[in-house]
Amino acid sequence: MLLLRLIYATAVNAYYQPTMNEFVLPAGILQAPFFFSLDYPVAMNLGGAGNVVGHELVHGFDDEGSQYDGSGKLHEWWPPSVREAFDQRAQCVSELYSSFEVLPGVYINGNLTNGENIADIGGMHSTYTAYQQWIKKNGPEPVAVPPLTNEQLFFVTYALTWCEVDTPEYIRQMVQSNPHSPAIARVNVPLSQLPQFAQTFKCAPNTPMNPSTRCNIW
Numbered sequence: 001m002l003l004l005r006l007i008y009a010t011a012v013n014a015y016y017q018p019t020m021n022e023f024v025l026p027a028g029i030l031q032a033p034f035f036f037s038l039d040y041p042v043a044m045n046l047g048g049a050g051n052v053v054g055h056e057l058v059h060g061f062d063d064e065g066s067q068y069d070g071s072g073k074l075h076e077w078w079p080p081s082v083r084e085a086f087d088q089r090a091q092c093v094s095e096l097y098s099s100f101e102v103l104p105g106v107y108i109n110g111n112l113t114n115g116e117n118i119a120d121i122g123g124m125h126s127t128y129t130a131y132q133q134w135i136k137k138n139g140p141e142p143v144a145v146p147p148l149t150n151e152q153l154f155f156v157t158y159a160l161t162w163c164e165v166d167t168p169e170y171i172r173q174m175v176q177s178n179p180h181s182p183a184i185a186r187v188n189v190p191l192s193q194l195p196q197f198a199q200t201f202k203c204a205p206n207t208p209m210n211p212s213t214r215c216n217i218w
Contacts, residue, residue: 014052016059018068023056025049035157041144046131047157054123054130058218062118063090092215093117100189102171102182113181117189120181122218124158124190151200159187 007013010028017024030036035048059065066086069077076083097117098110110117131154135141145153162183166174171182180186191197191209198210206212 014056016056016065018060018065019072019074021060021068021070021072023053023059025052025056035161041141041150041153042134043131043141043144043150043154044157046127046134047154048161050127050130051123051158051161054125054127055119056123058119058122058126059115061122061218062115064115086217089215089217090114090118093121093217096193096215097181097185097189100181100185102175102185103168106172106175108175108181108185113179116180116186118217120186120190121193121216124194125216125218128154128194128196149200151196155191155197155200158191162187 007015007026008028009026011026012028012034014023014025014029016022028034029052030049032040036045040048060068066078067076068074078086094110094114094117096110097108097113100108102108141150144150148156164183166182174180174182181189188209192211193214193216195210195214197203201209203210
């Protein structure tokens with residue numbers, strides 16, 4: 001984690017450091033075209049860079065970050081009942097991702113990726129809430145990219161941040177060693193856990209993007 005402090009200002013990346021209780025967004029990730037610009041609609045800025053902020057913030061309360069207090073000290077600062085409830089919900093997230101098949105017969109390791117998955121789901125929830133609060137305060141924006149509604153644009157922008165082409169070999173290696181889930185899961189799973197996504201895109205009930213049960217911690 002400390003090595004991440006050496007990333008360049010131009011890096012399109014971000015990180016949370018629990019021992020410093022900080023998250024850092026280098027200048028590189030706050031430049032167009034990575035979905036932040038004063039010229040972009042708020043739906044795009046929050047759907048893109050805003051979700052990066054939400055993700056890193058939730059890392060302070062994931063399975064690892066929650067073990068550090070506000071001073072960066074490693075100790076249990078949650079009451080036992082809170083920790084127990086958190087562990088139950090974190091297990092739900094782990095099992096959810098472990099059921100995601102990225103290649104025929106190849107599944108994500110939900111335990112290995114749990115912290116990043118919690119941050120993806122929690123970041124999406126918090127950023128969507130922030131967008132709704134912005135609308136409540138400022139009023140709806142003009143439609144920016146018809147025929148998409150601005151809520152659809154928010155979600156589509158988030159998905160675009162994970163556009164990539166991966167070889168099967170890379171994905172196999174990733175699920176065995178990387179604490180991040182493959183990009184397709186980082187899009188589909190968090191969005192499937194937000195009921196408002198299914199409502200916005202009119203997903204049929206009990207389909208992959210509109211399941212009957214969902215996992216959410218924060």
